Amino acid sequence: MTERTPRKRGFHRLLAGISVLGITAALGASASLADEVRVLNWKGWGTDEPWAVEAFEKETGTKVVHDYITSFPEVFTKLRTNPGYYDVVVLNAAFIGQAAQEGLIQPIDTSKIPNFAELYPDMRDAPQLSFDGKVWGVAWVWGGTSVSYNTEVFSDPPTSLEVLWDPKYADRVCWRDDPEDSVRFAALALGQNPDDPEDMDAIAEKLKALKPQIKAFWKSGDEWLKLVAANECDLSTIWTNNTEAAAVKDGLPVSFIVAEEGAIAFRDGMSIAADPPNEAGANAFINYMISKDFYAGWVDIGGAPVSANEKAIGDLPESSLTREILTQPDALKRLNFKGPLTDEQRQTYLDLWQETKAYFAQ
């Protein structure tokens, strides 16, 4: 998942990471490896939920040991420097191809993962996860970055991304302060390929045209929630699960759309590290993580993204925005799952975005 602010949580992750490594080292000496499964993921991103870890340990007798990453490059660093240490790795689907190419992950025998059959076929067989006739990542969760709107201002939901540029909502747009998403939204609005925009000048112009519209920028989900709670914006670019949490848990008048031009989406897969110490444990852990029981638990505590398990989505309450809007078949077709970005692209996007913001400040 790309949607984190690693900086803030970085230190805690680091501390947690260090302590986990320490504990693992201590355990490694006493316990046999077959009794534990080692997971590499973001902190607080599902797999380390205490209730889930407990349920899995009770069911299988296998202990779950976590190690955390604070940025995407770190996954690669950790896998490269600790071969044969990790069992399960949570990877943004866009990176799975690279990890497979470098020999950091191994193909998965899906016959050992019964819940694999419950996944949405589109998700399960996505080319980013399944290639060369093998499955390299099991579709786990996904989510969207979309336009959310104030339901008291809009009696009918907007349909087009152009609403963000509508003078009627001047000074009422809260925008995610993120170079990549900004470029992707502009590309979608202009009908360009968001993974590889052909006309960056047009994108720069489109973003500059946002100047009268933008009220504030946000970086963390919490900042966005404060803006909406203070009624600072009618429209925002925001992750769909945050909109849902704001509507359900905080009772705010917000909902989201999947615009006709599309929405941005990410997806995370679960992969098995090359030469895992406990392959059977890894299969069992992945099987539990993609189960509808685990997903129902995550939905209960709030902040869950969307499961790739069709049955899990079927169990969501009727009122769920995820179920009503995001997972509708025609909406699913309009999602643009993020492809990988090169370092050069990232730098170009950041330069463009900073230049645009400097223009906003003039």
Add this chain to the structure above:
Amino acid sequence: MPRDEAGTASSPQSGTVALASSKTRLAGYWLTAPTYFWLGITVLLPLAIMLYFSFLSKMPYGKVEATLTLANYATYFEKDFYHFLTWRSIMLGFHVTAACVVIGYPAALLLARTVRGRWREAILLLIVLPFWSNALIRIFAWTMVLRSNGIVDQAIHAVLPGAPSIGILYTYPAIVVGLVHSFVPYMILTCYISLQAIDSSLIEAGRVLGASNLTIFRRIILPLSLPGLFVGVVLIFVPVVGAFMEPRILGGRQSIMLGTVIEDQFTEVFNWPLGAALSFILLTIVILIFAATYPLLRHRLRLT
């Protein structure tokens, strides 16, 4: 400074006193050594590492081979928006520092020359009290105060129902307000220390000789308190020019500064070399500004 004076005063006297004083001086060096050592490690070493990074072609990460280059510095001169943002950051520094002088100096003057005894202690405590809370929390608190329909707005509307909103959150003035609140205690404290050290007999002498209050202030108090004022200006101007957190939270569409651009290089794209180069350019500009004002101040401050 006092140590030097003591040293020169004792030198004409007997040899034993001179020896004692050189011993004291040696002890002084030993006692302050840990501080300099600590400063060397925590300030100079990271700065040196950053300076080295600023000449690298990319972050030496994994298998990446970095070479030495001036490209990061060249980038600054190639892109116009960096110049615009530098200007913006420096203007922000001027505005915030000026506001701190206007608010902080009179407050310090009142505190040092008029308020006495326990009240003075109590007020000094109140001035440093905000420092006990996290800077981020203080800035978030300002968002509640400054926003339209925020605390100030509601108070005004309670009295004057038809009054227009004065919410200034997500504008440039909001950034200035937040930063002034964060930094004004530095100005009050440094000025206060200078002002309360002024010998009252000097002021009495001036009065006896028929000077008006204005003349006493202009000829005695202000010149003698300039060192404190100058230290306050440096302590405030330098960090404000590089500020990134306050502009980002309070500034809305106006949030971009050179500081936020530098922050993004570190956090968004892991381009430490460019971030480091931009930091050193900013540092150089700040040093140049102070170097330009130095000849004007040297005489006044008796720094020679």
